[in-house]
Amino acid sequence: MTSTADGQIVVSGLTKHYGRVRAVDDLSFTVQPGRVTGFLGPNGAGKTTTLRMVLNLVTPTSGAATISGQRYADLADPIRHVGAILEASSAHKGRSGRNHLRIQCAAAGLPLTRADEMLELVGLTPAAKRKFRGYSLGMRQRLGIASAMLGNPSALILDEPANGLDPEGIRWMRDLLRHFASEGRTVLVSSHLLGEMEQLADDVVIIASGKLVAQGAVDDVVKGMSTSEQVRVRTPDADKLVAALGPDAKFSKDNGVLMLSGVSAPEVGAAALRAGVELHELVAERRDLEDVFLELTAGKAAIR
Amino acid sequence: MRLIRSELMKIRTTNVWWIFALSILAFNVLMLLIWTFGYTGDRLRSAKMPMEQMLPPASEVPPEEYERMRQEILASRDIDKILIDGATQIYTSGQFFILLFIMLLGAILMTNEFFHQTATTTFLTTPQRTKVILAKFAAIGFFSVIIWAVTTAVSVGGGAAYLASQGYGAQLGEWQVQRPILMNLLAFVLWGILGVGLGVLLRSQIAAVVVGAVAYVIGSQAVQIAAFLVYEYLIKKDWVIQAMVGWPSVASQVMISPDAFMGAGIVAAPKWWVGLLVLIGYGLFFGVIGTLITRKRDIT
Numbered sequence: 001m002t003s004t005a006d007g008q009i010v011v012s013g014l015t016k017h018y019g020r021v022r023a024v025d026d027l028s029f030t031v032q033p034g035r036v037t038g039f040l041g042p043n044g045a046g047k048t049t050t051l052r053m054v055l056n057l058v059t060p061t062s063g064a065a066t067i068s069g070q071r072y073a074d075l076a077d078p079i080r081h082v083g084a085i086l087e088a089s090s091a092h093k094g095r096s097g098r099n100h101l102r103i104q105c106a107a108a109g110l111p112l113t114r115a116d117e118m119l120e121l122v123g124l125t126p127a128a129k130r131k132f133r134g135y136s137l138g139m140r141q142r143l144g145i146a147s148a149m150l151g152n153p154s155a156l157i158l159d160e161p162a163n164g165l166d167p168e169g170i171r172w173m174r175d176l177l178r179h180f181a182s183e184g185r186t187v188l189v190s191s192h193l194l195g196e197m198e199q200l201a202d203d204v205v206i207i208a209s210g211k212l213v214a215q216g217a218v219d220d221v222v223k224g225m226s227t228s229e230q231v232r233v234r235t236p237d238a239d240k241l242v243a244a245l246g247p248d249a250k251f252s253k254d255n256g257v258l259m260l261s262g263v264s265a266p267e268v269g270a271a272a273l274r275a276g277v278e279l280h281e282l283v284a285e286r287r288d289l290e291d292v293f294l295e296l297t298a299g300k301a302a303i304r
Numbered sequence: 305m306r307l308i309r310s311e312l313m314k315i316r317t318t319n320v321w322w323i324f325a326l327s328i329l330a331f332n333v334l335m336l337l338i339w340t341f342g343y344t345g346d347r348l349r350s351a352k353m354p355m356e357q358m359l360p361p362a363s364e365v366p367p368e369e370y371e372r373m374r375q376e377i378l379a380s381r382d383i384d385k386i387l388i389d390g391a392t393q394i395y396t397s398g399q400f401f402i403l404l405f406i407m408l409l410g411a412i413l414m415t416n417e418f419f420h421q422t423a424t425t426t427f428l429t430t431p432q433r434t435k436v437i438l439a440k441f442a443a444i445g446f447f448s449v450i451i452w453a454v455t456t457a458v459s460v461g462g463g464a465a466y467l468a469s470q471g472y473g474a475q476l477g478e479w480q481v482q483r484p485i486l487m488n489l490l491a492f493v494l495w496g497i498l499g500v501g502l503g504v505l506l507r508s509q510i511a512a513v514v515v516g517a518v519a520y521v522i523g524s525q526a527v528q529i530a531a532f533l534v535y536e537y538l539i540k541k542d543w544v545i546q547a548m549v550g551w552p553s554v555a556s557q558v559m560i561s562p563d564a565f566m567g568a569g570i571v572a573a574p575k576w577w578v579g580l581l582v583l584i585g586y587g588l589f590f591g592v593i594g595t596l597i598t599r600k601r602d603i604t
C-alpha cells in the first residue's frame with residue numbers, strides 16, 4: 001500500500017444509465033485524505049448512485065472508481081479500509097443491533113468484541129440487545145455509524161448521515177467526522193444541509209444532473225463564483241454611480257437598492273467619491289455556500 | 305469459513321430459526337406416532353389375526369377368487385416385510401414437511417437480505433457476491449445436517465423403542481432401512497440449497513415463500529394429474545409417467561423410496577439415483593443462475 005495514496009478516493013469518468021436516464025454522466029473528481037469533503041447536489045443529481053458505484057454495489061455503465069488506488073471489490077477485507085453509511089440500508093428488524101454488528105465482524109474476520117466497542121462509541125450500549133425494530137431513526141443512524149467504523153477504516157463514505165439526527169446528534173456527528181479527518185483519514189459525505197456543510201466540510205464536490213459543476217475547497221468555490229461577492233448600495237443617483245464604475249460591474253436595481261457584482265466594496269466607494277455620488281448605504285455581502293449552490297445548480301435541478 | 309460462520313449467525317440471531325425448528329420437531333414427532341402406532345401397528349395387528357377372520361366364508365366366493373385373496377393376505381403377513389417397510393417410514397418421519405420447512409428457511413435466508421435491506425451491508429463487507437451465496441449454501445447445508453441428526457435421533461430412538469415394545473428388533477442392520485435414512489440426509493441438504501436458489505431467483509420474500517410452498521405441496525399433485533392425463537389420452541408410453549421424476553418433489557421421493565413413486569403401480573419406478581441426479585441438477589441450476597443474477601444486480 002502506498003502511503004501517499006492511502007485513503008484517497010478517485011472517481012474517473014463514472015457513468016450510469018438507467019434506461020434513458022443518465023443518472024451519472026462522465027463524472028470525475030478526487031477526494032483527499034485528511035479532509036472532509038462534502039458531496040452536494042439537488043435531489044436526483046446522482047449522489048447516491050455515485051457512492052454506490054464507488055462501493056461496488058452498483059455496476060457502472062462505464063468509468064471506474066478507486067480507493068487507495070484499488071477498486072473496492074479488490075480490497076482485501078474492504079471494511080477495514082472503507083466504512084460506509086448508505087440510504088436504503090438497514091438491519092433485520094428482528095435482530096439486535098449488537099448481533100447485526102457481530103455478523104459483520106464474523107464475515108470480516110474482526111473480533112466480535114469490536115461490536116461492543118463501537119456500540120459504546122456511538123452511545124448505543126443501553127440498546128445493544130434490543131431488537132432493531134424498536135430503534136428510533138436516530139438510533140438506526142448511530143448503528144449505521146457503528147457499522148461503518150467497525151473495521152477502523154481509513155476512509156468513510158456517508159450518504160446523508162445527518163438524516164434523523166437531533167441537533168445534539170448532528171453536532172456529535174460533525175465532531176466525529178472532523179476528528180476522523182484530523183487523523184489523516186478521508187471523509188466523503190453527501191448532504192442537503194448546506195449550512196451544516198459549510199461548517200463541516202473543507203472541500204466540496206457539487207454535481208447536478210449527474211455532471212460535475214464545481215469542485216474544490218469550500219472557500220475557493222464560494223469565492224470562485226463570478227458573483228461571489230455582491231455590494232449593496234443605496235443611493236439617490238444610481239445611474240451616475242453605475243456609469244462611473246465602468247463596464248466590469250454588473251448591477252440590478254430593486255426597490256431603490258442597487259446590487260452590484262464584479263466589483264469590490266472599496267472600488268464602489270472610490271468610484272462614488274470620484275463621481276461625487278451620495279451614498280446612504282454601502283455593504284459588502286459575502287455569499288454563502290447555499291447561494292453558490294443554488295446558483296450553480298439553477299436550471300439543472302429538475303428531477304429527471 | 306468465516307463467511308459461513310457469519311451466515312450461521314444470521315440464522316441463529318433471529319426468531320425464525322427456532323420457530324422452524326419447533327415446527328420441524330412437532331411434525332417429526334407427530335409423524336413418528338402415526339407411522340409407529342398407526343401404520344406399522346395396524347399391519348402387525350392384522351398379521352396376527354387368525355386367517356379365518358380375514359376371509360369371507362369359502363362358500364360365498366368362487367374358489368379361484370378365494371385362493372387369490374388368501375395369497376394376498378399371506379403376502380401381507382410377511383412380518384419381515386412389514387418391519388422393514390415400517391422402519392423405513394418410521395426412521396424418516398415427517399420428511400415431507402421437514403423438507404418444505406428447510407426449503408423455506410433457505411429461501412428466507414436469501415430473501416431477508418432484500419426484505420430487510422441488509423444486502424448493502426452484506427455486500428459491503430464481502431464484495432465477492434459468489435462467495436456470499438456459497439456461504440449461504442454451506443450454512444443451510446450445515447443447518448440441514450443438524451436437523452437431520454436431531455430428527456433422525458428422535459425417529460430412531462422412538463421407533464426402535466416402539467419396535468422393541470412389540471418384541472421386534474430395530475431393523476437398523478438392513479441396507480433397505482439404512483439407505484432411506486442416509487438419503488434423507490442428502491434430501492435435507494439439497495432442499496436447503498434449492499431454497500436458497502429459489503430465494504435468489506425470486507428476490508421477493510413473499511413470492512419466494514408462496515411459490516416454494518405451492519410448488520412443493522400442490523405441485524406434485526398437479527404434475528401427477530398432468531402426467532396421467534397425457535398418458536391416458538395422448539401418449540400411452542411409460543416414459544410419460546416416469547418423466548414425473550423431473551419435478552423436484554417427485555425426484556426426492558424417488559430418491560428416498562422408489563417404491564413410493566406415484567406411478568409405481570402402472571410403470572416401473574425410476575431408479576433412486578435418477579431422483580438424486582434430478583435434485584442435484586435443480587440445485588446446480590438454481591444456484592448458478594441465481595449467482596449470476598446476483599453478481600450483475602445493482603443493490604439499491
Ligand SMILES: Nc1ncnc2c1ncn2[C@@H]1O[C@H](COP(=O)(O)OP(=O)(O)OP(=O)(O)O)[C@@H](O)[C@H]1O
Binds near residue numbers: 024049304
Ligand atoms: N434503481 C434505479 N432505477 C432507475 N433509476 C434510478 C435508480 N436509481 C436511481 N435512479 C435515477 O437516477 C437518478 C439519480 O438518483 P440518485 O438516487 O443517485 O440521486 P441523489 O443525488 O442521491 O438524490 P437525493 O438527493 O434525492 O438522494 C434519479 O433520476 C433516479 O431517478
Ligand SMILES: [Mg+2]
Binds near residue numbers: 047048049087159
Ligand atoms: Mg440520495
